[in-house]
Amino acid sequence: MTLKTRRRGAELEDAIVAAAWDVLVESGYPGFTYEAIAARAGTSRPVLYRRWPQREDLLLATLNRVWFSHAIPLPDTGNLRDDVIGFLRNADAGRTRLLTTISVQLMDYFRESGSNFGELRDRLRAPGQPTGLERLVARAAERGELPAVPRSPRVVNLPFDLLRHEMFMTLRPVPAEVITEIVDDVWLPLLRSVA
Structure with a gap:
């Protein structure tokens, strides 16, 4: 027995x-x-x-x-562009299914609580903890790749916001060429113009 x-x-x-x-x-x-x-x-x-x-x-x-058992690995390639492209690819591979599952399965929670995905994300995130992109930009500034000046968190985190938008709109993994466009055509020119 x-x-x-x-x-x-x-x-x-x-x-x-x-x-x-x-x-x-x-x-x-x-x-x-x-x-x-x-x-x-x-x-x-x-x-x-x-x-x-x-x-x-x-x-x-x-x-x-x-959420935190699916941490997104931060690449360290030695340059910001490749780090961010790698980070977005890691996020796409590790979080697309999770993000779409959460968003679909929590619609009734959002309706009942009157909250939204942004508020939920803020409740789950540790206060004062830098995002992955904030850490990558800080590392690039330490290497001298970018000027060490204050930057808007909205500008710094834009690549992830655009990636998340693609995930929500398609409910599929984001193609590699879209990730490259986000970084090369939108974010890097914007980041350099506000530095």
């Missing part, structure tokens, strides 16, 4: 969050219930309520875990 050991701590939390993600992907926000998640995780609703008193708390914990 095999004794079943009770999961506790991080092991239990990992199982719950994995189950919550599966439920969200399969059933969307309307199906994202304590009952469905507890059943999928093989635990009870009170266990979930103790950790996450509100359904939104559990949703944010789930999205946070999934």
Whole structure:
């Protein structure tokens, strides 16, 4: 006879969050219930309520875990153009499916909460943490490739915003030539004109 050991701590939390993600992907926000998640995780609703008193708390914990488990690698090629093209390709490869899944499955959450994807992103992002593009631009300035002057975060982050727009509009991976156009035809000329 095999004794079943009770999961506790991080092991239990990992199982719950994995189950919550599966439920969200399969059933969307309307199906994202304590009952469905507890059943999928093989635990009870009170266990979930103790950790996450509100359904939104559990949703944010789930999205946070999934989002940050798909970190976008920052290339270091020695020049800004190639770093940013590599970064956008990494983002496209690692986040297109995730981003489209989240946006589609959370429409009811956005409607119910009155929030939007930008607000959700801001809630998940650690305050004061630089974006990948901000880090790449800072690195280019340290190398002397760009002047070390203040730049608008909107200008610095434009390539990722345009990539995300392409992802949302097509719900497909972004072609390599579009990524190159974003960097060469839009962003680098703009970045250099405001420096």
